[in-house]
Amino acid sequence: MRAALFVTCINDALYPSAAVATVKLLERLGVRVAFPAGQTCCGQPQFNTGYRTATEPLVRRMIDAFDDAEYVVTPSGSCAAMVRDNYPRIAARAFTGGRGSDLEKDARSLAARTWELTEFLTDVLGVVDVGAHFPHTVTYHPSCHGLRMLGLGERPRRLLERVDGLRLTDLPGAEECCGFGGTFAVKNSDVSAAMGHDKITNALSTGADVLCGGDNSCLMHLEGMLRRQGAPLRPLHLAEILASTVDDPWSP
Known part of the structure; x- marks a missing residue:
């Protein structure tokens, strides 16, 4: 199985150890992890502050970055929720710029393929015991x-x-x-x-x-x-x- 890592801004910039741990964990469970270099901010800060139109280019960029990923996995519930809950609605209202209705269809496709880490482990991989040891x-x-x-x-x-x-x-x-x-x-x-x-x-x-x-x-x-x-x-x-x-x- 292959999955693409959606690292998120805060992990990339401030907490890379969480991203590294996500990759180590998934690879230990037999998942081949890819990292699309074209990914940037998902647009959550802009959207939550009321700048919907400023979020649209980031929605397009994320769709393009993860276009060929079967699964998109992220160690962030908030960013997963942004893609799953908000992207289809943003795309439905977006200025299409020549892409027509495909943008909403593509946003819904990405939303359906995006998983928060714990639900990917339990719902997709079907594992609960991941072989971890943490004596604390x-x-x-x-x-x-x-x-x-x-x-x-x-x-x-x-x-x-x-x-x-x-x-x-x-x-x-x-x-x-x-x-x-x-x-x-x-x-x-x-x-x-x-x-x-x-x-x-x-x-x-x-x-x-x-x-x-x-x-x-x-x-x-x-x-x-x-x-x-x-x-x-x-x-x-x-x-x-x-x-x-x-x-x-x-x-x-």
Whole structure:
């Protein structure tokens, strides 16, 4: 099986270890991973801020970049939701520029082929035990897009529960937003910080070593608050936990 990695901006620029872990994990499971070099931002920041027409060229670029991919896999629930939920609607209203109705058809095609990492593992590959080893106590934060737009449900937890050595603790208020929300954190910083404070207070109460999530944007928001407090809790992308093995362990 072949799959194309949709790396996302934040992983490419700030958290490349999550992208590397995704590739290592998929290849360990027998997937041949390609990286289309033409990919750029999916347009989520522009679209969420109200600039729909400025998002259209990025939709076209993503469609072209992943045109021949059977599966498109991304370690980001928010970016997967952008492609799956918003691309067809953006394309339906777009100035076609000579492409006619093909743009909407192509957007729907890409949406149907795009998978968040945990749903690709469980729904496409049909695996829950990925052979990981992670001897640490972990609490899991389900980010809003994965929880509400993609409906990931228990998929991430089922994967974590099968990791050798991992002790999974329940996060109080797990389904509450962490307060990041992209540009929401900039435009409504006081509210965002208050929501983030509640989230890390709950996370610290679990006694976990690691705060795990499927979106590095949310983890970045929480990591900044944890660092300013000097808290020992370490935010870490789910892919890095699942990629960790006895022979190739994760190290802080």
